[in-house]
Amino acid sequence: MPELPEMENYRIKLSQQILDTPISKVVVNREKSVNVDADIFIRELTGRQVIFVERRAKHLLFHLDNGKRLLLHLMLGGLLYLSSKDDQPDRTTQIEITFGDDLVLYFIGLRLGYLHLHSAKEAEDLLAHLGPELLDRRMNEARFTALLRKRRGSLKTTLVNQDVVAGIGNCYADEIAFAAGLLPTVKLQSLSDEDFSHLYQAVRDVLTEATEVGGYMEMPLTPDDKLTGGANDWCRVYDREGETCPRCGDRIVKGEMNGRKVFYSPGCQHDR
Template identity: 65%
Template sequence: MPELPEMENYRRMLSASILNRPISKVIVNREKSINVPSAEFVSNLIGSKVIFVERRGKHLIFHLNDGRRLLLHLMLGGLLYMTRGSEERPSRSTQIEIEFGDKVLYFIGLRLGYLHMISAKEAEEVLSQLGPELLDRRMTKERFVSLMMKRRGALKSLLVNQHAFAGIGNCYADEIAFDAKIHPAAKIQNMNEETLEQLFESIQKVLREATDGGGYIEMPFTEDDHLTGQYNEQCKVYDREGEPCVRCGTEIVKVEQTGRKVFYCPTCQHEQ
């Protein structure tokens, strides 16, 4: 599932590609991926412009020039792809296609995900359920430590809890725990201030490096996109079961924790 770095990577590329370009055509191949009848969805978008693309957690919010919003959540398996001119369309089936003149934005894999047309107020209500952004300039080390000291439970379970903090999923929760040298099952309530400060530094480091590195999604955003997915090769533990730890050489293990797969180094990462 795309996480904060992948969605921020998409946001940056979309912001450089589609802003203020009139929507010239819309195709809905799967009505369950939207929240209004197809005819209404299409007619309301034709002629509109996206004036701003915002990211909130794992969501993208397309701000339209009439004040409405398109709220996107890719969920598991969702991807975006854009072509220009005579470039070939993606080989995979698409659920929604939006044309911005000679550019076509394809929404792929929206079997669980969605693209909803809603008002600004409705978008605010949906997104208000999310926890704070970890890369927001207002998220200082002091604020993070204060928030964590009010929490209980296993580290990974908290990091992927979107009501606690927005944007982190399975991959980056494991990468952050590894960077901080903390076991994913370590209890938050047993961590001292120094450990929490180190955790904050690891969160900032991993999320920023992953974002600038294009995230871990393998499919490029455009035909000439050579950034998207490059961070996959930099992952230290996620999906690396049986490989040697880059710090100590111990084999990375995979276990299950509250129904989620967890990758970690049993030597480098401690439960405090």
């Protein structure tokens, strides 16, 4: 499932190409992917412009020029592709939005995901439960430590809890734990101030670097996109079972906790 770096990468790239361009055509191939009747959805979007693209946790919010919002959650398997009409992806598309004469944003794999139309207040209410953004300029080490120190339970379970902190899923929770030298199973209540300091720096480093290399999406956003998907080769432990740890040389292990896959290096990640 796309996490913060993937959706932030999409936000940046889409903001460079679709803003302030009138929507000339909307196609809904799967009505379950939208939250209103397809005819209403098409009518509401046609002629409108996206004036701002915002990311909140694992969601994208497309701000329309009439004050409404398109709320996107790709869930498992969702992808975006932006190209001309002559370069339609060889994939089933659930929604297609054309900007101007020839630029089409294809929404792919929205079997569990969705693109919903809301008022600004509705969108705000739907996302109100989410925890803080860890890369927000208002976040700092003291606030991060205070936020997690009052929690009980394992590190990974806490990091992927969207009500506690926003945007982290299976992949980057494991990468953050590795960067901090902690096992994903370590109990938060056992961590020292120094551990939290290392953990906060690991969060900042991992999420920033993963975004800079384009996240781990399986296909580029545009035909000439050489960045998106760069994190597929960047991950140190996630999905690397049996490979050599780049830090200590031990073998990376795959386990399971609370029904989730977990990857770690037993040679250099420790339980406090």
